[in-house]
Amino acid sequence: MARLEGKRTIVTGAGSGIGRASALLFAAEGAAVLAVDRDAEAVAETVRRIEAAGGRGIGLAADAGSEKDIADFVSHAAETFGGLDVVFANAGVSGGLTPLLEQPVSLWEEVLRINLIGPFLAIRHAAPLMAAQGGGSIVCTASVAGLRANAAGAPYSASKAGVISLVQTAANALGGTKVRINAICPGLIETGMTRPLFDGARERGTEDRIGQLNPLRRAGQPEEIAAAALFLASDESSYVNGQAIAVDGGLSSTHPFAPSRR
Numbered sequence: 187m188a189r190l191e192g193k194r195t196i197v198t199g200a201g202s203g204i205g206r207a208s209a210l211l212f213a214a215e216g217a218a219v220l221a222v223d224r225d226a227e228a229v230a231e232t233v234r235r236i237e238a239a240g241g242r243g244i245g246l247a248a249d250a251g252s253e254k255d256i257a258d259f260v261s262h263a264a265e266t267f268g269g270l271d272v273v274f275a276n277a278g279v280s281g282g283l284t285p286l287l288e289q290p291v292s293l294w295e296e297v298l299r300i301n302l303i304g305p306f307l308a309i310r311h312a313a314p315l316m317a318a319q320g321g322g323s324i325v326c327t328a329s330v331a332g333l334r335a336n337a338a339g340a341p342y343s344a345s346k347a348g349v350i351s352l353v354q355t356a357a358n359a360l361g362g363t364k365v366r367i368n369a370i371c372p373g374l375i376e377t378g379m380t381r382p383l384f385d386g387a388r389e390r391g392t393e394d395r396i397g398q399l400n401p402l403r404r405a406g407q408p409e410e411i412a413a414a415a416l417f418l419a420s421d422e423s424s425y426v427n428g429q430a431i432a433v434d435g436g437l438s439s440t441h442p443f444a445p446s447r448r
C-alpha cells in the first residue's frame with residue numbers, strides 16, 4: 187500500500203524546491219494534494235506534474251503568511267477532499283543578507299510573517315479540523331539556521347528558531363488531540379532559494395566546495411527533504427511529536443572545523 191494512501195494533504199511553497207518535491211512525492215504515495223504557492227504559474231506546473239504521474243492534485247495561488255488566505259485554503263482542502271490529514275507548512279523566504287545593523291523593521295516583519303506566523307496560522311486553522319476528525323500531522327519547515335548562527339541572515343535564523351519552538355509548544359498545547367506537530371531542519375539544499383549560491387560556485391568552478399562543512403561533503407537535494415516530510419506526514423511516524431529533525435548531511439552534529447586538505 188502507498189505510504190499516504192487516502193491522506194488529504196496541503197503543501198505550501200509547492201511551486202518550487204522542497205515544496206514541489208514534497209507535493210510530487212505525497213501524490214505519488216497516494217495522497218490528494220492541495221498545492222499552494224504565491225506563484226500561480228509555478229504551482230500550476232506542480233499540479234501538471236502530479237497529474238502527469240497519475241496523482242491527484244489541485245493548485246491554489248495564495249499567501250502562506252496571510253491569515254485570510256490560510257483560512258481559505260485550509261477550508262478549501264477540507265471541503266474538496268472531505269477532510270484534512272496533513273499540512274506541510276513549508277513556504278518560506280530568505281530575507282537576503284543585509285548586514286544586521288542595516289536591517290529595517292519591515293524586513294523582520296515580512297520574514298517573520300511568512301516563515302513563522304504562517305506556520306502558526308496553519309496550525310491554528312488546521313489543528314481544530316484534524317482534532318475533530320481524530321488526529322492529523324502538521325509538518326513545518328524550519329532550518330539549521332534556526333539551530334546556530336551563520337547559515338543565513340538574522341531575521342531568517344530567528345524565524346526558523348521560532349518554528350522549532352513553535353512545534354514544541356504547539357505539540358504540547360494540542361496534547362490529547364492526536365494532532366502531531368514536527369519540524370524539519372534542512373541543511374543546504376539546492377532549490378530556488380539557494381540557486382544564486384550554486385550558480386555562482388559553478389561559474390567560479392568551486393562547485394566541489396559546496397557543502398564541504400558537513401560530513402557528507404555535499405549539498406542536499408529537495409527530494410531528500412521530501413522523504414523526511416513524507417515520513418513525518420505518514421502514520422510511520424505515529425510516535426514522533428514535537429520534534430525538529432535535522433536533515434543536513436550531519437552539518438549540525440559538528441563544531442566548526444577546518445576540513446583536512448587532501
Ligand SMILES: NC(=O)c1ccc[n+]([C@@H]2O[C@H](COP(=O)([O-])OP(=O)(O)OC[C@H]3O[C@@H](n4cnc5c(N)ncnc54)[C@H](O)[C@@H]3O)[C@@H](O)[C@H]2O)c1
Nearest residue numbers: 199201202203204224249250277278329374375377378379
Ligand atoms: N534551500 C535550502 O537550503 C533550505 C534550507 C533550510 C530551510 N529551507 C526552507 O525550505 C522551505 C522551502 O524553500 P526552498 O528551499 O524549497 O525554496 P524555493 O524558493 O525553491 O521554494 C519556496 C517556495 O515558497 C513560495 N513562497 C514564498 N513565500 C510564500 C508565501 N508567502 N506564500 C506562498 N508561497 C510562498 C515561493 O514562491 C517558492 O515557490 C523554506 O521554508 C526555506 O526557508 C531551505
